Amino acid sequence: xxxxxxxxLHEEMERDETVFVMGEEVAYWHGTHKVTRExxxxxxxxxxxxxxISEMAIAGAAVGAAMAGLRPVAEIMTxxxxxxxxxxxINHAAKIRYMFDGQFKVPMVVxxxxxxxxxxxxxxxxxxxPIFAHFPxxxxxxxxxxxxxxxxxxxxxxxxxxxxxxxxIALYPKPSPVPEDTDxxxxxxKSDLKREGDHVTLVAYGRGVxxxxxxxxxxxxxxxxxxxxxxxWLRPLDMSIVFESFKQTNRAVVVEExxxxxxxxxxxxxxxxxxxxxxxxxxxxRVSAADVPLPFxxxxxxxxxxxxxxxxxxxxxxx
Amino acid sequence: xxxxxIAVEREKLLDWYRQIVLIRHFEERxxxxxxxxxxxxxxxxLYNGQEATGVGAVAALQPQDHVITAYRDHGIAIAKGVxxxxxxxxxxGKKTGTSGGKGGSMHIASAEHRMWGGYAIVGGHLPLAAGIxxxxxxxxxxxxxxxxxxxxxxxxxxFHEALNLSxxxxxxxxxxxxxNLYGMGTAVERASGQVExxxxxxxxxxxxxxxxxxxxxxxVYDTVKQARDFVIKNGPILIxxxxxxxxxxxxxxxxxxxRAQEMAKWRDRDxxxxxxxxxxxxxxxxxxxxxxxxxxxxxxTVHEAIEFAEQSPAPTYEDLFRNVYVE
Numbered sequence: 001x002x003x004x005x006x007x008x009l010h011e012e013m014e015r016d017e018t019v020f021v022m023g024e025e026v027a028y029w030h031g032t033h034k035v036t037r038e039x040x041x042x043x044x045x046x047x048x049x050x051x052x053i054s055e056m057a058i059a060g061a062a063v064g065a066a067m068a069g070l071r072p073v074a075e076i077m078t079x080x081x082x083x084x085x086x087x088x089x090i091n092h093a094a095k096i097r098y099m100f101d102g103q104f105k106v107p108m109v110v111x112x113x114x115x116x117x118x119x120x121x122x123x124x125x126x127x128x129x130p131i132f133a134h135f136p137x138x139x140x141x142x143x144x145x146x147x148x149x150x151x152x153x154x155x156x157x158x159x160x161x162x163x164x165x166x167x168x169i170a171l172y173p174k175p176s177p178v179p180e181d182t183d184x185x186x187x188x189x190k191s192d193l194k195r196e197g198d199h200v201t202l203v204a205y206g207r208g209v210x211x212x213x214x215x216x217x218x219x220x221x222x223x224x225x226x227x228x229x230x231x232x233w234l235r236p237l238d239m240s241i242v243f244e245s246f247k248q249t250n251r252a253v254v255v256e257e258x259x260x261x262x263x264x265x266x267x268x269x270x271x272x273x274x275x276x277x278x279x280x281x282x283x284x285x286r287v288s289a290a291d292v293p294l295p296f297x298x299x300x301x302x303x304x305x306x307x308x309x310x311x312x313x314x315x316x317x318x319x
Numbered sequence: 320x321x322x323x324x325i326a327v328e329r330e331k332l333l334d335w336y337r338q339i340v341l342i343r344h345f346e347e348r349x350x351x352x353x354x355x356x357x358x359x360x361x362x363x364x365l366y367n368g369q370e371a372t373g374v375g376a377v378a379a380l381q382p383q384d385h386v387i388t389a390y391r392d393h394g395i396a397i398a399k400g401v402x403x404x405x406x407x408x409x410x411x412g413k414k415t416g417t418s419g420g421k422g423g424s425m426h427i428a429s430a431e432h433r434m435w436g437g438y439a440i441v442g443g444h445l446p447l448a449a450g451i452x453x454x455x456x457x458x459x460x461x462x463x464x465x466x467x468x469x470x471x472x473x474x475x476x477x478f479h480e481a482l483n484l485s486x487x488x489x490x491x492x493x494x495x496x497x498x499n500l501y502g503m504g505t506a507v508e509r510a511s512g513q514v515e516x517x518x519x520x521x522x523x524x525x526x527x528x529x530x531x532x533x534x535x536x537x538x539v540y541d542t543v544k545q546a547r548d549f550v551i552k553n554g555p556i557l558i559x560x561x562x563x564x565x566x567x568x569x570x571x572x573x574x575x576x577x578r579a580q581e582m583a584k585w586r587d588r589d590x591x592x593x594x595x596x597x598x599x600x601x602x603x604x605x606x607x608x609x610x611x612x613x614x615x616x617x618x619x620t621v622h623e624a625i626e627f628a629e630q631s632p633a634p635t636y637e638d639l640f641r642n643v644y645v646e
Contacts, residue, residue, distance in 0.1 A: 018457075020457070046456075046457060049488070051484065052480070052483055052484060052487060054480035054483065054484060056446060056476055056477055056480045056481075057446045057449065057477070057480035057481050057483070057484045059446070060443070060445070060446020060447055060449070060450065060477065060480075060481065061446045061447070061449045061450035061453060061481070061484060063446070063447050063450055064435075064446060064447035064448060064449060064452075064453070065450035065451070065453045065454060065457075066450070067435065067447065067450070067451065068385075068450065068451045068453070068454035069454060070453065070454050070457060072450075072453075087440055087443060088443070088446060091440050091443060092438070092440075092443055092447065096436075097642055097643070097644065097645065098421060098642050098643050099418060099421060099422045099426045100417075100418045100421075100422055100426060100428045100430075100436055101418045101419030101420075101421045101422065101638075101641075101642050102419075102641070102642035103417075103418070103429070103430040104428070104430060104435075104436075105645045107645075136643050137643055137644065139644075159645075160645035161644050161645050
């Protein structure tokens with residue numbers, strides 16, 4: 001997925017000279033996650049900008065540059081540091097178009113690595129996409145594989161609205177076929193059926209899709225056919241495939257890497273009960289991280305996190 | 320001075336007088352309208368007392384230059400050329416306002432005037448100013464960004480990050496601190512270790528533009544005009560303009576009246592009187608007749624703005640959902 005993201009960025013910088021990248025260590029370090037490898041050699045310092053360690057200024061300057069007519073792709077090293085930039089993203093990027101009634105547009109992308117790492121500990125192991133998705137004016141997306149990563153990032157850069165684009169660290173090394181077409185994009189807000197099934201609907205995004213797909217493999221051995229829907233975008237949220245699937249399965253389990261309170265799972269469950277009540281045969285189950293800050297010790301770190309087995313267990317509870 | 324250049328100078332000073340008097344009257348009437356509940360909401364941050372800083376600084380710019388400020392923004396928008404009637408309509412929450420009634424007093428912007436807005440999170444607009452200035456460097460444009468900064472904003476993290484970034488990238492930004500001595504109710508000396516705020520420039524390796532008399536529009540103009548040339552060639556500058564607000568921080572401020580003695584001292588250096596003094600020194604006392612005409616015109620303009628605002632329609636249910644995104 002790392003290469004797919006790099007190719008996407010590269011193609012968009014080739015296509016449009018107003019696209020530039022900025023962030024901590026994006027130039028001579030070649031990106032903390034190596035997504036901007038070799039960019040500095042190709043595009044130079046005017047389009048590949050190392051910044052000071054200044055998340056507020058990175059996000060805020062991206063807002064200003066975007067308002068002025070450029071297309072900044074700002075990298076926040078990990079989503080955990082985006083809390084420092086929360087004001088610039090939420091109070092400014094997301095609100096400027098509305099607050100000034102359409103006088104400005106803010107075509108910026110904030111890229112941020114997300115998810116739990118190898119014992120990265122509590123302050124460095126979060127997936128707070130749902131918090132950002134709470135706010136109108138911003139789009140929030142998170143791809144689950146390399147193909148989607150390329151198509152979604154390109155669409156995000158081309159879009160005239162501000163986008164928070166998160167990339168699951170654990171998925172960076174994961175390969176999958178990627179279309180070579182330089183105009184291949186996946187529209188913002190388009191969900192995807194990753195696996196067909198008519199017994200239960202598994203709803204996920206990002207890393208959760210992996211766990212759902214693994215769980216579906218296991219369940220198949222027991223004769224349970226699980227559909228897996230990848231929402232891809234938390235905002236705009238496309239529930240059409242989920243509802244379509246739910247009408248057949250009448251059961252759903254939401255899989256999320258993040259915390260359970262006021263979460264992605266809460267929203268999906270709420271929407272299913274509001275709109276699909278007549279089709280419900282069982283409560284919507286949620287598989288989330290444990291409701292604790294993530295610890296360092298690997299044994300208990302793993303206990304805190306979702307996995308395929310937890311998804312299988314949740315499905316069996318409602319079959 | 321040759322006759323022609325004297326005439327130009329005269330017209331320039333009269334134009335500043337026109338703007339300052341207009342803003343003064345606009346702000347004084349706004350306060351009345353707030354108390355009459357025609358301007359709604361809980362926020363109204365007035366610019367009276369500080370007009371010389373805004374008018375002088377904006378006058379020193381070229382038309383292609385950018386202006387951005389905080390929530391004390393009406394006067395600066397008017398100085399940048401926005402018609403007062405659209406500003407007033409915004410404060411009334413009307414569809415014809417600069418932001419269609421969605422922004423209110425603290426969010427006055429006009430894209431066509433390159434007035435990028437008032438912003439209500441203290442310091443939040445500083446990195447935006449830096450970002451706007453990135454474009455000038457990126458595309459090699461002769462454009463500067465003038466960013467008004469309150470003394471209070473100089474103490475939060477945005478100030479540090481944005482000024483440092485602008486220095487590292489040599490961005491053409493004029494950081495103009497309007498030091499009106501108080502961040503809300505807290506005096507600068509109780510909030511800032513270094514009370515001469517312009518000296519912070521040194522910490523960023525940035526040009527220190529010094530501390531200037533913000534009550535004299537000619538001083539502000541001359542300083543910012545030089546600063547414009549400087550930042551295009553060299554990168555950012557930090558200037559501290561000493562000024563005073565005649566009303567509280569906002570309409571909720573109940574303690575500013577305790578500072579009556581201090582206020583009286585500053586009123587002795589009122590921007591309108593200071594400029595009228597210059598005009599009379601240069602062109603004789605007879606000019607008073609012209610100044611009187613300007614003051615009457617300002618009253619008329621504000622009166623018309625209020626009528627326009629009152630007669631304008633409110634935004635609709637459709638407007639509620641419009642412009643959340645670029646569709």
